[in-house]
Amino acid sequence: xxxxxxxxxxxFLHAGSGVELPPGPPVADDPAGAWxxxxxxxxxxxxDPATAGRKLTNPHIGELPLDRAIDQFYTTDVFMHAWDLARxxxxxxxxxxxxxxxxxxxxEPMEQLMRSSGQYGPRVPVxxxxxxxxxxxxxxxxxxxxxxxx
Numbered sequence: 001x002x003x004x005x006x007x008x009x010x011x012f013l014h015a016g017s018g019v020e021l022p023p024g025p026p027v028a029d030d031p032a033g034a035w036x037x038x039x040x041x042x043x044x045x046x047x048d049p050a051t052a053g054r055k056l057t058n059p060h061i062g063e064l065p066l067d068r069a070i071d072q073f074y075t076t077d078v079f080m081h082a083w084d085l086a087r088x089x090x091x092x093x094x095x096x097x098x099x100x101x102x103x104x105x106x107x108e109p110m111e112q113l114m115r116s117s118g119q120y121g122p123r124v125p126v127x128x129x130x131x132x133x134x135x136x137x138x139x140x141x142x143x144x145x146x147x148x149x150x
Contacts, residue, residue: 001081003027006034009042009074016056017066019045046070060113076103080140083133088148094133101132104139111139 010021024030024037045051046067056069064072079099086093107114114120121141126134130144137144 001085002031002035005074005078005081006038009038009077012058012073013056013070016058016069017054019054019066021045042070042074060117079103080136083137083142087146090148095136097132100136104132104136107139 006024006027010023013019013021021038021041024035024041025033027034051066054066055063056066057063058069061069079095080103083093083095085091111123115122124138124141124143126138126144130138134144
């Protein structure tokens with residue numbers, strides 16, 4: 001998971017905004033250090049007053065303020081993967097229900113685009129009256145009932 005987050009975001013950011021994050025240690029050698037380096041670099045970018053005037057441009061999403069693009073794509077990805085990590089390690093996997101509802105409501109109108117990107121698997125069916133977290137997990141291709149093997 002750290003590899004995914006550390007490997008996809010810097011090229012996405014650079015391609016859309018020209019920002020190049022400083023590299024951290026290789027994930028295979030030091031996953032915690034790689035995550036810390038990227039997290040610190042993203043925070044420094046968000047803290048930089050010049051970021052307020054920067055844009056990210058992408059052929060699929062158009063142009064967005066850079067800070068909004070980071071929130072919409074990177075922060076959201078981290079948020080959703082928090083469930084994966086928590087569930088796989090037997091920790092509390094409850095996500096913020098309001099953010100879950102907001103995310104699934106925002107993603108559903110873009111379902112075809114999202115699925116065609118290859119970054120999301122098929123939707124996992126959930127009950128019609130499922131809570132927001134369960135609906136979000138099913139939408140992004142997670143089985144909300146999945147449990148780590150004993």
